[in-house]
Amino acid sequence: MSRVTKHSKWRYVLLGAITWLAAFSLPQSVHAEYADVVINNYADAAGIRPVVFPHWFHRIRFRCKVCHADLGFQFKAGGNKITMAKIIDGKFCGACHNGEIAWSVENCALCHSGIPGTPTHFHGSTVQRLVAPAYKPVEQ
Ligand code: HEC
Ligand code: HEC
Ligand code: HEC
Structure with missing residues (x-):
């Protein structure tokens, strides 16, 4: 193998590595603003707190x-x-919250932590603003 072929081979490897890095690192920074999702299609109606899904x-x-x-x-x-x-x-959620990959469904309050009446939406702020304080009981 000549020096020239060796060089171009490594150039392809380097180019591949850069493309790979760009493909996997760019979407992360572009979508950096995604935060929490409140899911309340059924919860309020069923008398349980809405779900706060911490996306980040x-x-x-x-x-x-x-x-x-x-x-x-x-x-x-x-x-x-x-x-x-x-x-x-x-x-x-049950694909992971099964007691193996993550804690299981018995932990109702960890998912059903939203302030009652919060509509389904994608929220730009931190989870603290959406979660009802634990010391303040909510009448249902
Ligand atoms: C891993 C997260 C998670 C856990 C743990 C969890 N839930 Fe849910 N639950 C959800 C999601 C997501 C929904 C859909 C919410 C919606 O759209 O209103 C839901 C919906 C519900 C609903 C309304 C719809 C239906 O299927 O009846 C009830 C009632 C409910 N959950 C009760 C419970 C109870 C009781 C527990 C504990 C035994 C529990 N949940 C634990 C995520 C969870
Ligand atoms: C691909 C796997 C996966 C899926 C799907 C998933 N989770 Fe989780 N979740 C995890 C793991 C892992 C943790 C960390 C568990 C631990 O710390 O022991 C976690 C933690 C959490 C926490 C606690 C966050 C914290 O600050 O400690 C909440 C709340 C939660 N999940 C809600 C949900 C809800 C609601 C859904 C469905 C809408 C869901 N998860 C779907 C894997 C998953
Ligand atoms: C552990 C599971 C999980 C992972 C990992 C995850 N998401 Fe999500 N994503 C969700 C759930 C759950 C929702 C809310 C769906 C619902 O309410 O039914 C959501 C919602 C979204 C939405 C819609 C928000 C809106 O405005 O309605 C976008 C966009 C999104 N995700 C992008 C991403 C991107 C980009 C990544 C990777 C960087 C990612 N998600 C990783 C579970 C996940």
């Missing part, structure tokens, strides 16, 4: 693809018609 917390632990491709989560706040039956069946 999950994003830094898993690739987008895990949830939005493999687990089928639509890119839309409240767009998935999630029910407890589906979760217990291992779908949506």
Whole structure:
């Protein structure tokens, strides 16, 4: 193998590495503003607090693809018609919150932590502003 071929081979490897880095690092910074999602299609009506899904917390632990491709989560706040039956069946949140990958469904209050009456939406702020203070009981 001549020196020239060796050089161009490494140039391709380097180019590949740069493309790979750009592909995986750019989307992260572009979507840096994504924060929490309040999910309240059924919760209020069922007499339980709305769900606060900490998007950022999950994003830094898993690739987008895990949830939005493999687990089928639509890119839309409240767009998935999630029910407890589906979760217990291992779908949506239940794919991980099963006592193996993450704590299980018995921990109702960890997911149902929203202030009652908060509509389904994607929230730009921190989870603290959406979660009802634990010391203040909410009459239902
Ligand atoms: C891992 C997160 C998570 C945990 C833990 C969890 N839920 Fe849910 N639950 C959800 C999500 C998400 C929804 C959909 C909310 C909506 O659209 O209103 C939901 C919906 C509900 C609903 C309304 C719809 C339905 O399926 O009846 C009830 C009632 C409910 N949960 C009760 C509970 C109770 C009781 C527990 C504890 C035994 C619990 N949940 C634990 C995430 C969770
Ligand atoms: C652990 C699972 C999980 C991971 C990982 C994840 N998401 Fe999400 N994402 C969700 C859930 C759940 C919702 C809300 C869906 C619902 O309310 O039914 C959501 C909602 C969204 C939305 C819609 C927000 C709106 O305005 O309605 C966008 C956009 C999004 N995600 C982008 C991303 C991107 C980009 C990544 C990777 C950097 C990512 N997500 C990683 C679970 C995840
Ligand atoms: C791809 C796996 C995965 C999916 C899907 C998933 N989670 Fe989680 N979640 C985790 C892991 C892992 C943790 C961290 C568990 C721990 O600290 O022991 C976690 C932690 C949490 C926490 C606690 C965050 C904190 O600050 O400690 C909440 C609340 C939560 N999940 C809600 C949800 C809800 C609601 C859904 C569905 C809309 C969901 N999760 C879907 C993996 C997942």
